[in-house]
Amino acid sequence: MPVLEARRLSKHFGGLIAVNRVDYRVEPGELRSIIGPNGAGKTTFFNMIAGDLPATSGQVIFKGQDVTKLSTFQRSHKGLGRTYQITNIFPRLTVLENVRIAAQSRKTTFNMWTAVPRHRELLDKAEEIVERIRLADKRHHLAGTLAHGEQRYLEIGITLATDPELLLLDEPTAGMSPEESRQTAEFIRTLANPLTVVLVEHDMEIVMGISDRITVLHNGEVLAEGTVDEIRADTDVRRVYLRD
Amino acid sequence: MPVGGVGLTELLQHLFLGLVQGCFYVLLALGLSIIFGLMGIINFGHGVFYMLGAYVGYTVVALVAAPVLGPNLAFLVALLSVPLVMFCLGMVFERFVMSRIYGTANARFAGVLLTFGLSIFLPDFVRMIWGRPGKPSHIPPMLEFSLLQIGAFDVSAYRTFVVVVAAVLVTLLWLILFRTNLGMVIRAGTSNNTMVQVLGINVSRVWTQTFGLGIALAGFAGLMLSPLLAVDPTMGDLILIQTFIVVVVGGMGSFIGPVIGGLIVGQLWALTPLIGRTEFVVQYLSGTLIGPAFWEKASDILLFIVMSLILLLRPRGLFGQEGAFD
Amino acid sequence: MGPDRPHDRFPVREFRAWFFDAFDRYGIIILAGFLAVYPALFAGLNQSIRLAEDADWEGLAEALATLRGFVPSTPLMIQILIYAYFGIAFNILLGNAGMISLGHSAFFGVGGYTVGLMHSWFKPDTGVPRWMTDTFVRLPLEISLISALVVSALVALAIGKLASAKRGVYFAMLTLALSQVFYYAAQTFDTITGGTDGRGGLANMRLGSLDLRVGIMDATVTYYFIFIVAGIATALIWQILRSPFGQVLRAVRENETRARNCGYDTNRVRLCAFILSGTFSGLAGALAIIYGESVPIENIHFVTSGQVVIITLFGGAGTFLGPAVGSFIYWYLRQLMSTEFVKYLAIFQYWEMWVGGIFILIVLFVPAGILGAIHNWTMEFRLRRALELGGRRDEAGRGVTVPQDVPAATRRQDTDARS
Numbered sequence: 010m011p012v013l014e015a016r017r018l019s020k021h022f023g024g025l026i027a028v029n030r031v032d033y034r035v036e037p038g039e040l041r042s043i044i045g046p047n048g049a050g051k052t053t054f055f056n057m058i059a060g061d062l063p064a065t066s067g068q069v070i071f072k073g074q075d076v077t078k079l080s081t082f083q084r085s086h087k088g089l090g091r092t093y094q095i096t097n098i099f100p101r102l103t104v105l106e107n108v109r110i111a112a113q114s115r116k117t118t119f120n121m122w123t124a125v126p127r128h129r130e131l132l133d134k135a136e137e138i139v140e141r142i143r144l145a146d147k148r149h150h151l152a153g154t155l156a157h158g159e160q161r162y163l164e165i166g167i168t169l170a171t172d173p174e175l176l177l178l179d180e181p182t183a184g185m186s187p188e189e190s191r192q193t194a195e196f197i198r199t200l201a202n203p204l205t206v207v208l209v210e211h212d213m214e215i216v217m218g219i220s221d222r223i224t225v226l227h228n229g230e231v232l233a234e235g236t237v238d239e240i241r242a243d244t245d246v247r248r249v250y251l252r253d
Numbered sequence: 254m255p256v257g258g259v260g261l262t263e264l265l266q267h268l269f270l271g272l273v274q275g276c277f278y279v280l281l282a283l284g285l286s287i288i289f290g291l292m293g294i295i296n297f298g299h300g301v302f303y304m305l306g307a308y309v310g311y312t313v314v315a316l317v318a319a320p321v322l323g324p325n326l327a328f329l330v331a332l333l334s335v336p337l338v339m340f341c342l343g344m345v346f347e348r349f350v351m352s353r354i355y356g357t358a359n360a361r362f363a364g365v366l367l368t369f370g371l372s373i374f375l376p377d378f379v380r381m382i383w384g385r386p387g388k389p390s391h392i393p394p395m396l397e398f399s400l401l402q403i404g405a406f407d408v409s410a411y412r413t414f415v416v417v418v419a420a421v422l423v424t425l426l427w428l429i430l431f432r433t434n435l436g437m438v439i440r441a442g443t444s445n446n447t448m449v450q451v452l453g454i455n456v457s458r459v460w461t462q463t464f465g466l467g468i469a470l471a472g473f474a475g476l477m478l479s480p481l482l483a484v485d486p487t488m489g490d491l492i493l494i495q496t497f498i499v500v501v502v503g504g505m506g507s508f509i510g511p512v513i514g515g516l517i518v519g520q521l522w523a524l525t526p527l528i529g530r531t532e533f534v535v536q537y538l539s540g541t542l543i544g545p546a547f548w549e550k551a552s553d554i555l556l557f558i559v560m561s562l563i564l565l566l567r568p569r570g571l572f573g574q575e576g577a578f579d
Numbered sequence: 580m581g582p583d584r585p586h587d588r589f590p591v592r593e594f595r596a597w598f599f600d601a602f603d604r605y606g607i608i609i610l611a612g613f614l615a616v617y618p619a620l621f622a623g624l625n626q627s628i629r630l631a632e633d634a635d636w637e638g639l640a641e642a643l644a645t646l647r648g649f650v651p652s653t654p655l656m657i658q659i660l661i662y663a664y665f666g667i668a669f670n671i672l673l674g675n676a677g678m679i680s681l682g683h684s685a686f687f688g689v690g691g692y693t694v695g696l697m698h699s700w701f702k703p704d705t706g707v708p709r710w711m712t713d714t715f716v717r718l719p720l721e722i723s724l725i726s727a728l729v730v731s732a733l734v735a736l737a738i739g740k741l742a743s744a745k746r747g748v749y750f751a752m753l754t755l756a757l758s759q760v761f762y763y764a765a766q767t768f769d770t771i772t773g774g775t776d777g778r779g780g781l782a783n784m785r786l787g788s789l790d791l792r793v794g795i796m797d798a799t800v801t802y803y804f805i806f807i808v809a810g811i812a813t814a815l816i817w818q819i820l821r822s823p824f825g826q827v828l829r830a831v832r833e834n835e836t837r838a839r840n841c842g843y844d845t846n847r848v849r850l851c852a853f854i855l856s857g858t859f860s861g862l863a864g865a866l867a868i869i870y871g872e873s874v875p876i877e878n879i880h881f882v883t884s885g886q887v888v889i890i891t892l893f894g895g896a897g898t899f900l901g902p903a904v905g906s907f908i909y910w911y912l913r914q915l916m917s918t919e920f921v922k923y924l925a926i927f928q929y930w931e932m933w934v935g936g937i938f939i940l941i942v943l944f945v946p947a948g949i950l951g952a953i954h955n956w957t958m959e960f961r962l963r964r965a966l967e968l969g970g971r972r973d974e975a976g977r978g979v980t981v982p983q984d985v986p987a988a989t990r991r992q993d994t995d996a997r998s
Contacts, residue, residue, distance in 0.1 A: 059840070061836075080839075080844075081839045081840055082839045082840070082841075082842050082843055082844050082845070085839075085840055085841060085842035086842050090840075091840055093836075097834055097836055097837045097840070098834065098837060099829075099830050099833035099834050099837060099838075100833060100834070101833055102829065102830065102833055106826070109826075110826050110827065110830045110838075110841070111841040113823055113826065113827070114841045114842035114843055115842070116823075117823050117824075118823070118824065118827055118843055118844070118847075118848065119824050119848075119851065120822055120823045120824055121818070121819045121822045121823075121824045121825075122818070122822060123822060123823065124818075124821055124822060125821065125822065125823055125825075125826055128823065167837070167841065168840075170841075171841055171842055293748075294748075295748045295749075295751070295752055350939065350943070353943050354942075354943070361747060361748050362679060362747070362748065363942060363946070364748075365679070365748050365751055366888075366892065366938075366942045367939055367942055367943070369681075369885065369888070370889075370935050370936075370938040370939040370942060371935065371939065372885075372935075373885060373889070373931055373934060373935030373938065374931070374932055374934075374935025374936050374938075374939065375935070376931065377929040377930070377931035377932035377935070378929070378932045380929055381926060381929045381932060490881065494755065494756055494759050494881075497752050497755065497756045498756055501752070501753070501756070542768065547767065547768075550766075550767050551767060553759075553763040553767075554760060554763050554764060554767060557756065557757070557759065557760040557763070558760075560756060560757075561741055561757065561760075564741050564742075564753065565741065568744075568745070
């Protein structure tokens with residue numbers, strides 16, 4: 010069963026059709042990328058899948074369940090995690106706390122009777138993830154003071170803490186140096202099994218390097234979909250990208 | 254010719270009073286909306302600037318009128334000078350206090366706090382300068398007559414004057430906003446501040462002037478209202494809240510929202526006492542908690558109820574922009 | 580960790596670190612202790628003045644009397660305590676959830692009116708059924724205080740449902756306007772509430788379980804009663820804020836979108852915080868009228884909402900005790916200005932002008948508030964400590980809100996410099 014399925018998903022903004030009846034299917038464990046020129050509708054598509062934007066029509070099916078009407082936080086509990094194009098973290102909480110509070114969402118929200126340190130397993134989990142994203146030596150720094158690249162890693166860490174089955178990464182390497190981008194791409198590749206990862210990216214090298222399959226969006230529609238080699242050879246894709 | 258137990262002339266009178274009150278609301282709501290639209294700051298000092306306008310007006314009239322020009326001319330002088338003075342005061346406040354928080358995180362919140370602080374500061378400051386008891390303010394003698402008088406329906410000249418002036422001002426404001434370059438900048442700045450800056454336009458000056466304009470409107474409203482009500486340091490409190498109700502009802506982010514909102518709220522305010530005089534209330538609800546005595550004073554409560562309904566049913570207001578509030 | 584590294588050559592730093600540490604841990608206890616004995620201290624001062632006068636030591640008597648002018652009296656301390664607690668309850672929303680409510684007068688006033696009305700109803704000839712007046716010969720305070728909590732919670736639910744869906748300054752505007760309904764209701768239904776004159780004559784309130792009388796005539800008893808009740812409530816708030824729920828609040832404050840994405844239903848969280856804050860504030864309002872034995876209508880007017888905002892920001896919204904410090908500063912200054920300074924310079928009678936001006940200055944130049952600024956200054960040492968201890972003392976677990984400047988420049992908290 011596909012982990013994620015979009016059926017004729019559309020978004021209209023008044024007269025503007027940003028996403029036009031897109032069908033999309035992701036199998037478990039895949040690492041998929043969505044690319045396309047600016048304005049192709051990639052982030053809008055992402056937003057609809059994650060629940061940040063209500064769809065005009067169409068369906069989003071997650072693990073066989075229709076989640077189209079569910080809100081972001083409900084989808085999160087189903088196992089959908091998402092990072093943003095513009096880094097979205099908790100700036101005045103420490104790095105460790107950023108991750109811990111994300112982990113806490115699986116356990117309790119309205120518990121007012123105990124103290125935070127008692128929930129040992131959340132702290133342990135947060136420590137583990139902080140290690141994994143290589144921010145262990147900065148665990149007590151306020152997240153807002155981190156460098157840009159580190160913040161983007163932190164955001165991935167936050168998402169990981171919610172035990173997602175599907176990870177939506179919106180331009181994870183935005184603003185990073187080429188070296189950082191390469192490292193990030195490697196890191197993302199390690200996430201792919203057993204998680205399923207869907208990336209939106211601009212950087213073609215990254216995309217070509219790690220994706221199982223690539224989907225190209227253009228003007229809100231799927232232009233082409235296939236393996237790295239297929240896409241490289243696709244004439245429509247070359248036309249669209251060379252023209253840009 | 255009673256209408257549901259209320260005399261026709263009485264009804265007309267209240268409709269007229271509602272129109273007059275609505276004009277004040279329109280001026281105030283437009284001022285608030287312009288400031289919010291451009292700067293994203295809700296000016297909690299709007300009420301005290303309204304009050305200050307009345308006091309400045311009093312000073313101009315009392316100092317200029319008594320010896321020199323006579324009450325009528327003095328009033329005209331006030332009409333021209335008070336908005337100018339308030340415009341300058343608004344600009345000064347914006348330039349030296351408000352501008353310090355621009356660009357900071359939580360700038361809007363800080364703007365609220367600063368204007369709120371001013372609303373604490375000014376009334377006592379006014380008391381210090383002008384004294385604790387209120388000040389008298391009179392309708393200028395040339396406008397002390399009635400244009401029309403049928404039973405309870407009394408179209409006083411001054412009130413008509415208020416309506417006319419308000420209409421002129423609203424039209425002028427519309428012209429400024431939609432037909433001049435400055436207005437275009439203001440409207441553009443409302444939607445995209447960064448872009449406007451990139452175009453090389455002196456945004457900070459526009460902001461200063463816009464704030465001054467909003468304050469001038471508030472002060473002018475205060476001046477116009479002062480002959481009809483008492484002039485005292487607390488006169489701004491109630492008006493601030495009513496202005497908020499108007500912008501919630503009418504919606505912010507548009508020009509027509511505050512205008513229609515103001516007129517509607519004005520009517521609601523004026524017609525509420527009439528509810529207490531209708532046959533239905535007199536016959537069935539006398540002596541209860543919501544009998545005629547309640548309705549006489551229930552204008553404020555009714556406004557709140559209407560505001561709550563709008564919040565529940567159409568949160569952005571009648572003519573508000575969707576998502577004008579993040 | 581010993582002072583072996585080069586930059587620890589000067590023991591001064593170690594001392595400072597130790598001092599702030601101790602202040603953190605024991606400061607509360609010391610403060611509580613001081614407050615607990617305050618009435619005795621003040622009574623002692625009065626007694627000393629009388630003794631000095633009796634013994635004809637005029638110089639000393641005058642000096643002590645002047646000193647007394649600058650020291651808060653027990654009744655003033657009651658006021659300070661109540662508003663300190665009120666500010667802390669208010670700060671659940673401001674400092675922790677990041678919600679600016681300008682309508683807390685609704686809760687404060689409703690809490691007060693509930694107690695006031697109940698106590699004036701439980702007399703013969705007021706239409707309350709016989710069996711009730713027989714059971715509670717005089718209504719015990721416990722019942723009316725609990726009722727105040729319940730009523731405030733309901734009011735908070737009502738306002739919260741309408742307003743908490745909105746954010747930021749629009750939320751502020753809504754809370755202001757919605758809270759004023761209650762003021763106008765109080766003004767309009769003046770047969771019940773006493774209108775602008777307020778409701779008086781609430782003498783003889785008794786704490787049923789201990790048969791203790793509170794009120795103006797019993798300042799010391801009232802002080803301790805309020806101290807204990809407010810203290811317990813404050814401890815409850817402290818617990819709530821350091822619980823997992825408290826952390827969720829702060830996460831919502833920092834980045835609501837991200838919190839939603841992590842799986843938190845932020846609308847419910849905010850509503851819950853609003854109701855908590857409103858309920859605790861209602862208790863503050865109830866306490867406020869116990870000493871004064873009357874319910875002034877100002878308690879339900881915007882003026883009270885404004886006071887709690889000012890108080891919280893004077894001290895700083897970023898720390899737990901910030902509002903308490905702010906309450907002290909506010910009431911103390913107000914008293915000083917209107918009774919002492921005014922003797923020298925008449926313009927001090929317009930104390931609101933000064934308060935407003937100081938408030939503007941604080942918003943502009945000390946946005947973290949007084950206690951917040953002190954806390955920021957000491958943060959350097961605290962963080963170094965945490966780093967040195969290698970995570971053993973977890974910032975996350977302490978329940979102390981990480982320092983913030985409420986209207987803040989995005990100044991980097993420069994913690995990287997030392998690592």
